[in-house]
Amino acid sequence: MTASPDSTATSPASCAESASRTPPTSPSPASGGRDGAGLSTSDAGLYLMLLSIHGLIRGHDLELGRDADTGGQTKYVVELTRALAAHPRIWRVDLLTRLIDDPRVDDDYSSEQEPVAENAFITRIPCGPRRYLRKETLWTYLDGFADNALLHIRRVGRLPDVIHSHYADAGYVGARLAGLLGVPLVHTGHSLGREKKRRLLVQGMDAEEIEKTYNMSQRIEAEELAMDNAAMVIASTTQEVEKQYSVYDNYQPQSMVVIPPGVALDRFYPPRRGWFATPDPLELGRFLREPRRPMILALARPDERKNIATLLHAYGQHPRLQRAANLVLIAGIRDDISAMERGPRAVLNEILLLIDRYDLYGRVACPKHHHADDVPLLYRLAAKRGGIFVNPALTEPFGLTLIEAAASGLPIVATEDGGPRDIIAHCRNGVLIDPLDHARLGDVLYAAISNRRQWRRWAKNGVAGAHRRFSWSSHVSRYLSEVEKLMKKWRRKRPAAAPRSKLPTLTRILITDIDNTLIGDRAALQTLLERMRRHGEKLGFGVATGRRLESVARVLKEWDVPTPDVLITSVGTEIHYGKRLEPDLGYQDHLEYRWAPQALPEVLNELPGLRLQAAVEQRRFKVSFLLDPGKAPSVRVIKKQLRRHGIHATVVLSNGIYLDVIPVRASKGKAIRYIANKWGIPIDSILVAGDSGNDEEMLTGNTLGVVVGNHCEELKVLRGQERVYFARGQYALGILEGVEFYNFFDDINSIHESVG
Ligand code: GLC
Ligand code: MG
Numbered sequence: 001m002t003a004s005p006d007s008t009a010t011s012p013a014s015c016a017e018s019a020s021r022t023p024p025t026s027p028s029p030a031s032g033g034r035d036g037a038g039l040s041t042s043d044a045g046l047y048l049m050l051l052s053i054h055g056l057i058r059g060h061d062l063e064l065g066r067d068a069d070t071g072g073q074t075k076y077v078v079e080l081t082r083a084l085a086a087h088p089r090i091w092r093v094d095l096l097t098r099l100i101d102d103p104r105v106d107d108d109y110s111s112e113q114e115p116v117a118e119n120a121f122i123t124r125i126p127c128g129p130r131r132y133l134r135k136e137t138l139w140t141y142l143d144g145f146a147d148n149a150l151l152h153i154r155r156v157g158r159l160p161d162v163i164h165s166h167y168a169d170a171g172y173v174g175a176r177l178a179g180l181l182g183v184p185l186v187h188t189g190h191s192l193g194r195e196k197k198r199r200l201l202v203q204g205m206d207a208e209e210i211e212k213t214y215n216m217s218q219r220i221e222a223e224e225l226a227m228d229n230a231a232m233v234i235a236s237t238t239q240e241v242e243k244q245y246s247v248y249d250n251y252q253p254q255s256m257v258v259i260p261p262g263v264a265l266d267r268f269y270p271p272r273r274g275w276f277a278t279p280d281p282l283e284l285g286r287f288l289r290e291p292r293r294p295m296i297l298a299l300a301r302p303d304e305r306k307n308i309a310t311l312l313h314a315y316g317q318h319p320r321l322q323r324a325a326n327l328v329l330i331a332g333i334r335d336d337i338s339a340m341e342r343g344p345r346a347v348l349n350e351i352l353l354l355i356d357r358y359d360l361y362g363r364v365a366c367p368k369h370h371h372a373d374d375v376p377l378l379y380r381l382a383a384k385r386g387g388i389f390v391n392p393a394l395t396e397p398f399g400l401t402l403i404e405a406a407a408s409g410l411p412i413v414a415t416e417d418g419g420p421r422d423i424i425a426h427c428r429n430g431v432l433i434d435p436l437d438h439a440r441l442g443d444v445l446y447a448a449i450s451n452r453r454q455w456r457r458w459a460k461n462g463v464a465g466a467h468r469r470f471s472w473s474s475h476v477s478r479y480l481s482e483v484e485k486l487m488k489k490w491r492r493k494r495p496a497a498a499p500r501s502k503l504p505t506l507t508r509i510l511i512t513d514i515d516n517t518l519i520g521d522r523a524a525l526q527t528l529l530e531r532m533r534r535h536g537e538k539l540g541f542g543v544a545t546g547r548r549l550e551s552v553a554r555v556l557k558e559w560d561v562p563t564p565d566v567l568i569t570s571v572g573t574e575i576h577y578g579k580r581l582e583p584d585l586g587y588q589d590h591l592e593y594r595w596a597p598q599a600l601p602e603v604l605n606e607l608p609g610l611r612l613q614a615a616v617e618q619r620r621f622k623v624s625f626l627l628d629p630g631k632a633p634s635v636r637v638i639k640k641q642l643r644r645h646g647i648h649a650t651v652v653l654s655n656g657i658y659l660d661v662i663p664v665r666a667s668k669g670k671a672i673r674y675i676a677n678k679w680g681i682p683i684d685s686i687l688v689a690g691d692s693g694n695d696e697e698m699l700t701g702n703t704l705g706v707v708v709g710n711h712c713e714e715l716k717v718l719r720g721q722e723r724v725y726f727a728r729g730q731y732a733l734g735i736l737e738g739v740e741f742y743n744f745f746d747d748i749n750s751i752h753e754s755v756g
Contacts, residue, residue, distance in 0.1 A: 387449070391413075511689075690705075708734030
């Protein structure tokens with residue numbers, strides 16, 4: 001049995017409820033340039049766009065270790081940007097990150113564009129508030145990031161050939177952008193939410209706490225989305241692929257490649273004969289009674305997982321080791337420990353207490369400050385003194401510092417885990433240890449320092465191995481050969497050309513949902529239409545609806561609504577233009593991506609409380625069900641069920657009872673962005689109005705969102721979001737109220753000049 005939602009009534013279930021109002025944030029004036037340049041790829045070389053959103057990123061003096069978000073990844077992306085830019089096949093590299101304007105951090109992070117090479121830029125994109133935010137709190141602003149990134153692309157005047165996202169937040173944005181632009185997405189997770197969650201659970205943190213502190217389910221969902229959309233995933237180690245990515249529903253081993261990170265080897269090299277570190281880089285002499293003794297060097301953020309305490313226990317309980325070597329701990333940067341965040345504060349307190357407990361004064365150095373330029377010197381100094389680099393982290397997927405140490409001729413002792421395992425296998429320059437066994441760690445360090453012949457061999461092997469396997473130039477050549485393979489495949493399925501439309505000539509567009517938004521109040525609707533007529537040619541009108549095209553035509557006629565300039569129908573899976581209802585064929589091609597719905601009805605029929613809607617509601621890119629809220633599982637479980645069966649799709653619930661399953665690249669919101677991008681319409685000159693779940697995505701981000709007073713439960717999550725105005729008025733009255741709120745019809749004819 002199937003049922004059709006609009007066979008029984010003219011309009012689907014209404015969620016009318018008492019209108020409430022949140023203090024809206026004011027919209028910013030239309031911004032962004034339209035330079036009219038063609039967005040075509042050129043033969044000039046590749047244009048790569050890297051996304052790394054959180055943390056403090058700049059081209060010089062990275063503040064590594066300043067906080068949990070400014071670590072290995074920031075360094076990796078900046079160096080990757082430079083290394084790629086130097087390759088002759090590259091036209092331009094943009095590293096997009098969040099723009100931060102905050103007196104608590106340096107001014108550098110507020111500059112919109114920072115060149116890092118002749119053809120490479122750190123491009124800072126406004127995203128939510130201008131102050132510095134930790135990555136866990138960025139989620140609601142990411143749609144805005146994506147929209148602002150589109151403005152940047154228009155300014156460059158060329159589509160990137162590839163978008164490469166780094167970490168879950170960028171994965172979310174990357175999936176969105178790549179989908180809209182029809183370019184391949186490459187993703188690197190750096191560290192993965194499911195793995196982090198597993199570790200925290202093992203450590204005894206409870207699931208609720210994890211969720212609260214880390215916003216974990218959002219992160220994992222973003223990672224699933226990125227993997228679902230990525231044409232290629234780049235990992236640093238084999239173990240990462242096998243142990244960490246494999247637990248994701250969207251794990252696709254055939255599209256994963258392992259390319260180990262590169263190291264700026266021009267900065268990391270062994271001490272030359274007769275070299276002395278003068279002056280003593282961090283005034284280690286202030287800490288160490290016998291500064292000439294071999295140095296055991298550890299370099300890690302003050303993060304519990306870096307496990308520095310175990311190292312102190314190992315050293316503190318090994319008197320012979322204490323006599324043979326000093327211990328130098330470079331644990332981030334600190335001024336006043338008591339003013340630091342809870343995590344680093346606890347770690348630093350423990351370090352100082354352990355130094356005291358084992359009475360390690362004169363043997364352990366733990367400087368308060370260091371400069372990025374000190375680090376290569378430190379490795380060299382430790383190598384010069386016949387020391388060892390130690391990384392006892394609980395897990396180490398990556399191990400950049402180990403490669404730097406290797407390249408500096410400093411042997412390593414490191415946790416038996418993914419990164420170190422690969423490094424030692426390739427370089428044969430040290431030993432793996434169990435990070436929880438401090439007694440053995442002490443013995444291993446002692447042996448490593450004492451056996452001089454072995455030490456020399458390890459030092460030599462490390463330098464050679466690092467160059468062979470971990471230089472940026474070897475990274476970049478593998479990277480580009482993989483990317484070029486990918487692009488060849490991609491080109492074979494480029495979307496078709498677009499139909500003609502008046503859209504590029506418009507200054508503003510009002511795009512509205514139909515049921516329970518545009519229609520519902522005849523008098524208000526006529527007022528709205530009359531006001532629009534008065535604003536003439538430069539104002540566009542569109543609808544975005546769950547209904548199919550034929551039923552849209554019927555209902556608009558019934559309500560005396562003129563044919564819109566653009567019709568987004570069947571939940572954003574079809575786009576038609578103007579009176580002749582010309583279909584956008586490019587969009588159809590665009591949606592094909594990963595859409596294979598054959599098994600879908602059967603797979604979801606296995607779940608209780610779901611039944612297919614009428615046959616006419618089933619479209620090429622839309623499979624729709626009626627959901628019985630009393631019996632059906634949550635949307636999350638439904639998504640999970642699809643993934644388990646290898647079905648890539650977006651699931652949308654509307655009015656609490658309509659469940660639409662559509663391609664990963666489809667939704668009303670994505671259709672709007674597709675149109676905006678295609679026709680060069682700034683996102684923030686589009687006003688959108690809606691009332692239910694399938695409207696959510698078009699209301700967020702930089703569009704001027706209006707939620708009508710009679711909205712559904714599903715839209716409540718948008719309360720308080722920037723540029724989402726909750727109207728008191730119902731139906732078209734709510735739209736009119738939103739129009740007023742944004743002054744949307746004002747100066748409509750003059751804006752064009754200021755934008756153009
Ligand atoms: C419309 C469509 C239906 C869809 C619903 C929610 O009612 O006819 O198929 O499920 O919108 O998007
Ligand atoms: Mg509706």
